[in-house]
Amino acid sequence: MGNTFGRLFRVTTWGESHGAAIGAVVDGCPPRLELSEADIQPDLDRRAPGQSRIVTQRKESDTVRILSGTFEGYTLGTPISLHIPNEDMRPGDYREVQEKYRPSHADYTYDAKYGFRDWRGGGRTSARETAGRVAAGAIARKLLREWYGVEAVAWVSKVHHITAECDVERVTREDVERTPIRCPDLAVAERMIAAVEAARKAGNSLGGVVKCALRGCPPGWGEPVFDRLEADLAKAMLSLPASKGFEIGSGFAGTDLTGIEHNDEFYMEGDRVRTRTNRSGGVQGGISNGETIYFRVAFKPTATVMHEQRTVTRHHEDTTIQGRGRHDPCVLPRAVPMVEAMALLVLADHALRYEAIRPNRPAQ
Numbered sequence: 001m002g003n004t005f006g007r008l009f010r011v012t013t014w015g016e017s018h019g020a021a022i023g024a025v026v027d028g029c030p031p032r033l034e035l036s037e038a039d040i041q042p043d044l045d046r047r048a049p050g051q052s053r054i055v056t057q058r059k060e061s062d063t064v065r066i067l068s069g070t071f072e073g074y075t076l077g078t079p080i081s082l083h084i085p086n087e088d089m090r091p092g093d094y095r096e097v098q099e100k101y102r103p104s105h106a107d108y109t110y111d112a113k114y115g116f117r118d119w120r121g122g123g124r125t126s127a128r129e130t131a132g133r134v135a136a137g138a139i140a141r142k143l144l145r146e147w148y149g150v151e152a153v154a155w156v157s158k159v160h161h162i163t164a165e166c167d168v169e170r171v172t173r174e175d176v177e178r179t180p181i182r183c184p185d186l187a188v189a190e191r192m193i194a195a196v197e198a199a200r201k202a203g204n205s206l207g208g209v210v211k212c213a214l215r216g217c218p219p220g221w222g223e224p225v226f227d228r229l230e231a232d233l234a235k236a237m238l239s240l241p242a243s244k245g246f247e248i249g250s251g252f253a254g255t256d257l258t259g260i261e262h263n264d265e266f267y268m269e270g271d272r273v274r275t276r277t278n279r280s281g282g283v284q285g286g287i288s289n290g291e292t293i294y295f296r297v298a299f300k301p302t303a304t305v306m307h308e309q310r311t312v313t314r315h316h317e318d319t320t321i322q323g324r325g326r327h328d329p330c331v332l333p334r335a336v337p338m339v340e341a342m343a344l345l346v347l348a349d350h351a352l353r354y355e356a357i358r359p360n361r362p363a364q
Contacts, residue, residue: 005236005239005345006028006345006346006348006349007227007349007353008028008349008352008353008356009026009028009029009140009345009348009349009351009352010026010027010028010349011024011025011026011027011132011133011136011345012024012025012027013129013130013132013133013136014132015084015086015124015128015129015132016118016120016121016123016124016126016128016129017086017118017120017121017122017123017124017126017128017129018086018094018118018120018121018123019086019118019120019123020085020086021083021084021085021086022084022086022128022129022131022132023064023081023082023083023084023131023132023135024081024082024132024133024135024136025079025080025081025082026069026079026080026082026136026139027079027080028349028352029069029075029077029080029139029143030075030077030143030352031074031075031076031077032074032075033074033075033139033142033143033146033147034073034074034142034146035066035070035073035074035075035080035139035142036066036070036073037064037065037066039138039139039142040064040066040082040135040138040139041063041064042138043134043135043137043138043141043337043340043341044062044063044064044084044131044134044135044138045062046134046177046334046336046337047062047130047131047134047334047337047338048061048062048131048334049328049334053180053197054180054181054193054196054197054200054329054330054333055180055328055329055330055333055334061087062084062131063084063085064082064083064084064135065082065083065084066080066081066082066083067081067082067083068080068081069081080139082132082135082136084131084132084135086128094119094120094121094324096321096322096324097119097321098119099313099314100311100312100313100314100319100321101311101312101313101314101321102303102304102311102321102323103303103309103310103311103321104300104303105122105125105303105304106122106125107119107122108312110123110125111314125241126241127241127242127328127331127334127338129241130240130241130338130341133338133341133342133345134337134338134341136341136345137337137340137341137342137344137345138341140341140344140345140347140348141340141341141344143348143351144344144347144348144351147351148216148217148218148351149216150214150215150216150217150347150351151214151215151216152212152213152214152215152340152343152344152347153171153172153173153176153212153213153215153340154176154210154211154212154213154336154337154339154340154343155171155175155176155182155183155184155210155211155212155336156181156182156183156189156192156208156209156210156211156332156333156336157183157208157209157210157211157296158208158209159181159183159192159195159196159206159207159208159330159332160195160206160207160208162188162191162192162195163188164183164184164185164188164189164192165185166184166185166211168211168213168292168294169213169215169292171184171213172184176336179193180193180333181193181196181332181333182332182333182336192208196329196330199329199330200329203305203306203307203323204301204305204306204307204329205301205302205303205304205305205327205328205329205330206301206302206329206330207242207244207298207299207300207301207302207330207331207332208298208299208330208332209296209297209298209299209332210296210297210299210332210335210336210339211294211295211296211297212294212295212296212297212339212340212343213292213293213294214282214292214293214294214343214347215292217282217288217290217292217293217347218288218290219273219287219288219289219290220287220288220354220358221287221288221347221350221351221353221354222283222286222287222288222350223286223287223350223353224285224286224287225286227286228283228285228286228287229283229286229287229288229293229346229350230248230281230283230286230295231286232346232349232350233246233248233293233295233342233343233346234246234248236342236343236345236346237295237297237339237342237343239342240297240299240335240338240339240342241331242299242300242302242303242331242335243297243298243299243300244298244299244300245296245297245298246295246296246297246298247295247296248281248283248293248294248295248296249278249279249280249281249282249283249294249295250262250279250280250281251281251295251296254279257279262279263279264276264277264278264279264280264284264291265277272290273289273290274290274291275289275291278291278292278294281293281294281295282294297335297339299331299332299335301330302327302328302329302330302331304323304327305323306322306323306324307322307323308320308321308322309321309322309323
């Protein structure tokens with residue numbers, strides 16, 4: 001049913017926007033990884049609503065509880081169940097949605113597929129579902145950092161027409177967290193915040209781009225043909241709400257170059273094979289080459305706007321609908337931890353798949 005992601009490191013999310021709770025089950029996490037709620041909560045706090053004036057004002061603490069899969073502070077190798085209660089539900093804001101399809105939402109398509117839907121805040125289609133992904137991604141983050149030395153950092157590189165150029169090798173999480181828009185270029189960040197504020201006051205919304213760097217990934221992760229590393233990353237990113245595009249390395253700009261200009265030449269740095277440039281984005285032939293993996297994800301403007309728009313009812317009659325409720329005027333600040341989480345889930349899965357054919361995990 002499309003609710004589970006991964007092969008060996010498998011994550012199933014559950015819950016609806018205005019149900020009792022949301023969460024995830026992580027199956028395949030190796031045993032003896034030190035883990036507690038304190039390892040997961042910081043990532044959830046970055047995704048939580050109500051964290052600044054430029055995101056939705058829904059008040060959710062997103063407090064996570066580990067229900068299973070750990071004992072005496074360590075993972076058991078058994079399924080890890082994560083529970084996050086919903087605390088600030090206002091289904092009354094969505095009564096109109098019970099009868100009318102919101103433009104550019106999944107209301108109509110869910111009816112077309114299932115013939116029945118949870119109209120409270122979009123139910124399963126809401127970005128609230130991603131809290132389970134972020135919680136699971138925090139487990140993958142700890143596994144990758146402690147066992148493999150891999151780190152992930154994402155940031156907002158574009159809002160509407162405003163773009164920040166940041167070095168994928170140098171941006172740190174501390175840089176990203178300095179502003180509520182999560183852009184490490186402070187001057188550009190102020191312009192982005194002003195643009196989002198203006199859109200919010202106008203009852204409108206803005207889209208943009210999140211960029212992500214995965215550092216420390218060793219060569220050899222990924223699979224040939226259908227399970228290429230960049231293909232799994234693309235699927236992960238395009239599974240996120242409001243995502244509309246993915247490009248890795250030079251991406252579409254690489255089409256402006258010739259082969260001679262685009263190729264990443266090899267050289268030896270001690271006993272390590274390196275590339276002089278990294279237009280491949282750290283992946284060649286679907287397999288990591290040891291360089292930093294970097295990619296970009298495009299997010300559309302938030303679909304809910306506070307203006308009357310034309311639509312149809314579930315009985316297929318023309319009508320209009322007015323945007324209501326609490327919504328992000330720009331999804332990008334909260335998309336940053338979501339992008340990191342999905343990237344980490346992909347890497348954790350491929351790390352275990354690599355070990356299945358070439359066991360090499362450092363001794364604990």
